[in-house]
Amino acid sequence: MIHVAVDAMGGDHAPAEIVAGTVMALKEEEGLRVTLVGREEAIAAELEKHQYPRDRLDILAAEEVIRDEDQPSVALRRKKNSSMMKAISLVKEGEAQAVISAGNTGALMAGGLFILGRLGGIDRPALAVMVPTRRGKPTVLLDVGATMDAKGKNLIQYARMGQVYSRRVLGNDKAGVALLNVGAEAGKGNDLVKKAYEGLKGQEGFIGNVEARDLMLGTVDVVVCEGFVGNMLLKAMEGTAGEIFHYVKQEVSASWRGKLGGSLLLPGLKRLKKRLDYAEHGGAPLLGVNGLVIKAHGSSRALAVKNAVAAQAFRFVREDCVGEMASYFEKQ
């Protein structure tokens, strides 16, 4: 039985959508057990609305909730009894093997790193996102902000962790990995990526540099970069898509042509928005810690929660990704 701890109180639609997504996940995977952590009454009230396998779902009471505006370091020190920190502690105690939260990203990363600790041989953790691509399968992009001021050796470790994730969780047996750079040719970029390039050269699956422009084509399974750059990239993609949809809405409401055209194109535009929404592809795994921490998007609805629990956490644990990373890095 694979046991996942879910912070029921994190995110814009907690606890309703978190509970609903958890129930969906339990129905999808029979070998899954979940502990929902948070305000008992609120969770119980939501559970009333669903039919679910009672023997595989528990509630762990936690009255405190970490807010988005809480400073991560303060949340970590002062909110030990929060739903998020108690959920992480279930993994630390060996009760659960993975934890999921749609709450405060900084607090979750800090909690994941300090409560669970780093995986042996890993110097710095990385937060990975699943970038939607043209070929359907997402590209794993890491780090998008877990570590600031990374060094070349960190990027080399990210590459390996990303490959394990892509292979084991997404099923890309020969997962290729590329370095995000300003140009495709070797020798391009800043000191950091030049160093990382030297270290990655000749490693299994390394295919060279990739430009940000080509990320969404999905030609590469795994793309590594340092956290500041990855964070910018992710937010630029989000921001651009948001602006385009804003303008399309404006055009649609500007004239009768637009209104009619818009209503006809609506199903297609909705499909497109869904396709581009990386939250639909599940959450962002924090890799390089002892266990698995998944950050679900703050706006996650039930489907995204279900994907994070059943498609990501469940498979990650079943395929023993932590074990594979640990044995690889211990040999280094």
Next chain:
Amino acid sequence: MIHVAVDAMGGDHAPAEIVAGTVMALKEEEGLRVTLVGREEAIAAELEKHQYPRDRLDILAAEEVIRDEDQPSVALRRKKNSSMMKAISLVKEGEAQAVISAGNTGALMAGGLFILGRLGGIDRPALAVMVPTRRGKPTVLLDVGATMDAKGKNLIQYARMGQVYSRRVLGNDKAGVALLNVGAEAGKGNDLVKKAYEGLKGQEGFIGNVEARDLMLGTVDVVVCEGFVGNMLLKAMEGTAGEIFHYVKQEVSASWRGKLGGSLLLPGLKRLKKRLDYAEHGGAPLLGVNGLVIKAHGSSRALAVKNAVAAQAFRFVREDCVGEMASYFEKQ
């Protein structure tokens, strides 16, 4: 009379669109003189197609052309007689005050820096782009790749150069400047932006951090970042917009609903594409050199060339931006 040198041979649509845009610019600004640099016969053949003020347009013959695949350092050393390098040299010799090319970006930056030299008080140059925003006026984003491994003091210089540009060329009298960062709060980010933040704090017009997601809202006139990050950001925006239009096309051709809806929305979608295309807003000025170098997008058509010549280079020189930057930095 303001004299601009134009590389007639750079870009995907050279020389036809370059010549056409130059003619448009000459008609718009009576105080403008242009020297077109490149293959004399090809330029003359294009000029045949237009009516233009002959007393304000010259041709400077240059047989060599720098290709996109040429290494910048090699182009700089071996192609001194190319249209691009000869156009830059016109500024060096004091003949022209600005130079524009839609050719090889790396070669143009290398040529601009090494032929013209740095402006006194400036340690490293920055390439600035005009990001299209919701409010209409573009936001000046710099550096997008002129300098790798920038330091805090470089970012502080970029801020000032960007402000001068925004004020003098775009007419934002009280141009505000922000630092691109992973979060809006002070204290966020990597060592580089923390250092830059300290240096910018208290400076005229500095309004703090801005996230990549908010860049296109246009709430800030000038946004500074280091070149690697800026390059990623720009390409991520380009790539995302390109992907979305690719998917929209797919949806449009997938069904009769899509076809009809698409044909009705077409004018709106075209307007949108134009609005998002930063090439429409003119080229990317290389700031911090002795003179002005403008990189027009490789795909520039006549209108973009006209904007680069008349709206950007002409105003930049008329408003003596180089003089203002020089006097500011000499005092530092």
